[in-house]
Amino acid sequence: RQAEGKSSDCMLKPVAIFPDAGRKGNSAIVMCEVYMPDKKTPHPSNTRATILDDPGTWFGFEQEYFLWKDGAPLGFPPGGYPAPQGPYYTGVGYSNVGNIAREIVDEHLDLCLAAGINHEGINAEVAKGQWEFQIFGKGSKRAADEMWVARYLLSRLCERYCVDINWHCKPLGMELDWNGSGMHANFSTAHMREVGGEAYFKALMAAFDKHKEEHIAVYGPDNHLRLTGLHETQSIDKFNFGLAHRGASVRVPHSFVNNGYKGYLEDRRPNSQGDPYAIAGRILKTIQSVPTK
Numbered sequence: 001r002q003a004e005g006k007s008s009d010c011m012l013k014p015v016a017i018f019p020d021a022g023r024k025g026n027s028a029i030v031m032c033e034v035y036m037p038d039k040k041t042p043h044p045s046n047t048r049a050t051i052l053d054d055p056g057t058w059f060g061f062e063q064e065y066f067l068w069k070d071g072a073p074l075g076f077p078p079g080g081y082p083a084p085q086g087p088y089y090t091g092v093g094y095s096n097v098g099n100i101a102r103e104i105v106d107e108h109l110d111l112c113l114a115a116g117i118n119h120e121g122i123n124a125e126v127a128k129g130q131w132e133f134q135i136f137g138k139g140s141k142r143a144a145d146e147m148w149v150a151r152y153l154l155s156r157l158c159e160r161y162c163v164d165i166n167w168h169c170k171p172l173g174m175e176l177d178w179n180g181s182g183m184h185a186n187f188s189t190a191h192m193r194e195v196g197g198e199a200y201f202k203a204l205m206a207a208f209d210k211h212k213e214e215h216i217a218v219y220g221p222d223n224h225l226r227l228t229g230l231h232e233t234q235s236i237d238k239f240n241f242g243l244a245h246r247g248a249s250v251r252v253p254h255s256f257v258n259n260g261y262k263g264y265l266e267d268r269r270p271n272s273q274g275d276p277y278a279i280a281g282r283i284l285k286t287i288q289s290v291p292t293k
Contacts (some may be wrong), residue, residue, distance in 0.1 A: 001162070004257065008186040009037050010033040010034050010035065010036065010037070010043055011034070011036070011037065011039050011077060012032040012033070012034060012035075013032055013033045013035060013106065014031070014032050015031055015032060015033050015048070015141075015145070016030070016031040016116065016142075016145045016149075016212075017029070017030050017031070017277070018031070018115040018116060018149050019114060019115050019116060020029075020115065021111055021114035022111050022153065022156065022157065026279070029115065029149055029152070029153075031145050031149060032281055033046050033048050033049050034046045037053050037145050038176045038178060040068075047078065047275055047277040047278045047281070048141060048144065048145075049156055049278045050278050050281075051138060051140050051141070051268050051278070051280065051281025051284070052281050052285055052288065053139050053140045053281075053284075054140070054189070054284060055138050055139040055140075055142070056138075056139075056189060056190040057139060057140065057187065057188070057189045057280075057284055058116075058136070058137070058138050058143075058187065058188050058189075058264070058288070059103075059136070059137055059139075059140065059185060059186065059187050059276075059280050059283075060120065060134060060135070060136045060143075060162045060185075060186035060187075060264070061085060061134065061135045061136075061143065061147050061183055061184070061185055061186075061276055062132055062134050062182070062183060062184040062185075062186070063132060063134070063135065063147065063150070063151070063272065064131070064132045064133060064181035064182050064183065064272050065129065065130070065132070065154075065165050065166065065167055065181055065272055066077075066124055066127070066130050066131075066165070066166040066171055066181065067101055067111040067129050067130075067158070067163050067164075067166075067193065068105065068129070068130050068163065068164045068165065068166040068171070069163050069164070072129075072223070073127065073128055073129025073130065073166075073171075073172070074098060074100075074101060074128075074129040074163060075097070075098045075101075075128045076128065076163065077131065079104070082128045084177065085127055085128075085177065085178065085179065088124055088126060088128045088130070089123075089124065089125060089126045090123050090124055090127070091114060091124045091171050092124075095126055096124070096128075096274060097099070100161055100163070102122070103132065103161075104154075104157060104158060104161055105122045105131055105133070107149075107157060108122075108133065108153060108154045108157055109122055109133070111153045112133075112135075112150050112153060112156065113148075115149065115153070116195065117131060117135065117150055118135060118137060118146060118148045119134070119135060119150065120134040120136050121133065121134045121240035122134075124256065125179065125204065126179040126231075127178045127179045127182075127206070130179065130181065133150065133154075135147045135150055140280035140281050140284055141280075143228070143274035143276065143279070143280055144275075144277040144279075144280050145272045147183075147254065147276040148276065150237040151167075152163075153281075163257055167181070167223075167272050168181070168218055168272070168273060169181050169182065169223060169225060169226040169273055170222065170225035170226045170273050172227060172257075173225070174226075175224045176191045178233045179232070179273035180225065180226035180228075180231060180233075180271070180272075181271065182226070182233075182268060182269075182270060182271050182272055183270045183271060183272050183274050183276070183279070184265070184266055184267065184268045185267045185270050185279055185280070185283060186264050186266045186267075187262035187264060187265060187266075187267065187283050187287075188263060189287055190205075191292045192262065192264065192265075193262060193263060193264075194249065194262070195262070195265070195292070196256075196260055196262030197260065197261050197262075198261045198262045200261070200290070200292065201261045203290050203291075204265075204287065204290050205241050205250065207242075207286050207287075207289050207290050208239060208249070208250060208267075209233075209239040210285050211282075212238075214282060215267075215282055215286070215288075216236060216269065216285075217281075218274070218275065218279060218280075218282050219269050219270040219271060219274050219279060219280075219282075220270055220271030220272065220273045220274030220275075220280035221271075222271075222273075223236055223269070223271050224236050226271055227269060229247075232247055232268075233247065233268070233269075234247060234248055234249045234268075236269075236270070237291055241265075243257060246268070248268065249267070249268060250265055250266065250267050250268065251265070251266040251268055252265060252266075253265075253266070261270035266274070
């Protein structure tokens with residue numbers, strides 16, 4: 001948003017550069033932090049500057065969103081609804097995904113790879129017009145940088161198709177039987193990957209339970225509409241974990257348990273509008289509160 005006219009000077013600090021294949025010539029996208037005029041104080045919107053960071057902590061964000069046109073998800077009939085959820089997840093064919101959605105998501109993939117972004121995959125999601133892409137990064141700041149730029153590239157790309165991106169976590173409302181959108185955060189530290197163990201895992205989950213309110217506070221706006229205990233979510237006021245359980249707060253992969261409680265975990269509570277800087281920083285803060293010895 002634009003600064004107030006009476007005091008509108010802010011300072012930009014470049015922190016990451018991404019090649020921009022969507023423009024002609026030798027173009028680049030420059031990710032910047034915003035500072036106050038003293039060049040030292042982070043602007044209130046600058047959540048990147050103050051988060052914990054550790055390149056040994058790896059994040060994989062699963063960004064869900066809706067392609068949106070004329071006030072409804074792409075593919076919804078005017079003034080009505082398509083067939084119920086079921087065939088759209090990882091769907092293929094015109095009746096499931098239409099005739100431009102795949103062109104958009106494939107071109108977005110190409111733009112991200114050309115930018116050096118670790119775009120790991122795409123899938124059509126549970127609701128019609130809903131899609132997901134995944135971004136991997138090492139360290140809170142790098143992973144979140146790549147997610148923000150990937151979001152920007154997708155929104156800009158859709159201008160050419162006369163389509164918008166609806167990032168809201170429950171754009172169709174909580175009263176209807178349509179899934180919301182999340183940004184599940186997969187995470188691991190060097191200790192989790194190399195040492196792990198059941199005792200450490202239980203201590204880590206106890207810390208996540210203890211700090212559940214602090215996590216929810218930065219996991220995206222309007223999350224009470226999405227985290228209801230339905231549509232593959234746990235209730236917003238509860239915390240649990242479960243083996244391969246998509247309805248849990250934290251999903252524990254079979255590979256994690258089979259490998260001696262080593263590997264990665266998936267926090268399923270962050271939503272699609274969440275700030276990846278704040279999300280990654282909060283996860284790392286909770287992890288660092290748990291002793292490793």
